[in-house]
Amino acid sequence: MWQFFHKLGSPKWFFGISTRFAPWFLTGGMLLLVTGAVWGLAFAPTDYLQGDSYRIIFIHVPTAMLAQSVYIMMASAGVVTLVWRMKLADVFVKAVAPVGLVITFLALFTGAVWGKPTWGTWWIWDARLTSMLILLFLYGGVIALDRAINDEKSAARAVAVLTLVGVVNIPIIKYSVEWWNTLHQPATFKLTEKPSMPAEMWVPLLLSVLGLYLIFGWLACVRMQTEILCREQRSRWVKEFVTTGRV
Amino acid sequence: MHPIRKKRLTIVLFLLAGLSIAVALTTYALRQNINLFYDPSQISAGEAPVDVRIRAGGMVEQGSVVRDTESLKVEFRVTDFSHSVPVEYVGILPDLFAEGQGIVAMGRLNNQGRFVADQVLAKHDENYMPPEVADALEKASKSNGSATAGGAKPATY
Numbered sequence: 174m175w176q177f178f179h180k181l182g183s184p185k186w187f188f189g190i191s192t193r194f195a196p197w198f199l200t201g202g203m204l205l206l207v208t209g210a211v212w213g214l215a216f217a218p219t220d221y222l223q224g225d226s227y228r229i230i231f232i233h234v235p236t237a238m239l240a241q242s243v244y245i246m247m248a249s250a251g252v253v254t255l256v257w258r259m260k261l262a263d264v265f266v267k268a269v270a271p272v273g274l275v276i277t278f279l280a281l282f283t284g285a286v287w288g289k290p291t292w293g294t295w296w297i298w299d300a301r302l303t304s305m306l307i308l309l310f311l312y313g314g315v316i317a318l319d320r321a322i323n324d325e326k327s328a329a330r331a332v333a334v335l336t337l338v339g340v341v342n343i344p345i346i347k348y349s350v351e352w353w354n355t356l357h358q359p360a361t362f363k364l365t366e367k368p369s370m371p372a373e374m375w376v377p378l379l380l381s382v383l384g385l386y387l388i389f390g391w392l393a394c395v396r397m398q399t400e401i402l403c404r405e406q407r408s409r410w411v412k413e414f415v416t417t418g419r420v
Numbered sequence: 421m422h423p424i425r426k427k428r429l430t431i432v433l434f435l436l437a438g439l440s441i442a443v444a445l446t447t448y449a450l451r452q453n454i455n456l457f458y459d460p461s462q463i464s465a466g467e468a469p470v471d472v473r474i475r476a477g478g479m480v481e482q483g484s485v486v487r488d489t490e491s492l493k494v495e496f497r498v499t500d501f502s503h504s505v506p507v508e509y510v511g512i513l514p515d516l517f518a519e520g521q522g523i524v525a526m527g528r529l530n531n532q533g534r535f536v537a538d539q540v541l542a543k544h545d546e547n548y549m550p551p552e553v554a555d556a557l558e559k560a561s562k563s564n565g566s567a568t569a570g571g572a573k574p575a576t577y
Contacts, residue, residue, distance in 0.1 A: 221554030293514030
């Protein structure tokens, strides 16, 4: 366990292994996401109350779940940066922050599109929607702070502290619908209970969720590889990789 | 673990714990402002201010919806199954508005205890099901003599 953890400290090792894994993430993710989306959007039964407009759930729930998970991953990497000073953790945060920003935006956007026909409004300042908007700003803040500081090491530490500060928002997003009165309904997927929808609905939803997570894994790998190449451009293994294509 | 790392880890954990406590206390102090709406029990208990724009939320009571034949005026009662508040609204209701459905209304409470709404939003819960299943559940609940027609689902709002 510790040995694996220490190996992660070597960007070269990660670069080599991620080039092998990344294509599998992409194929697996695309397969699951396309199956889940087509099944959910075209074949799953309609909802008794909302008709077809509920189908946006097959995009909204995966993006909303991933938006929060990515932030938790970033905060965990932030702890690693602060405690172990591992370069790769910082590379991860830098590589995935823009992905998280886009995914959060998608979650908010699909939520608004869903809210108009069902609730009757695009936006309402309830606890769930507001805390999700704060998450979007946190991603923006992480990206901006990282760009604002030139020195790589100081930037890494500042960003790590910011991700840790922001992670307090995650339980607020998660439990906002239970702690306060909100317009947003409670969670569709709960870890402890069976989903409150029939299998023809939750299976495609689960497939899309898993698919999106795998695609995120692929994106994270590819973006981290780019970042590693930029940072290590003076090292010998990168020069060798560029000329021979081998790590 | 290396002692320096151990020390850094403790600092990080203290930082997180301190932040969580600060945020928890703040949100606890602001809980009434974070709540999106007053429920009928709070309004009946006089917790909601009169003639101030507020939101009221709850379930539309069965058999309480009265539509004006001349205009878009609608009157209904919003309930949380222990208290209910009369609501009046002039305008177009969202598609999901129905008896037994959760709503959140924006408006003012007048001094007769009536809620005059200028916006009505529909609330739905996390129970999604195909129409056939909903029909079957409704039939089953009717044959059991349950009073909540259309109450295929547990009453959450």
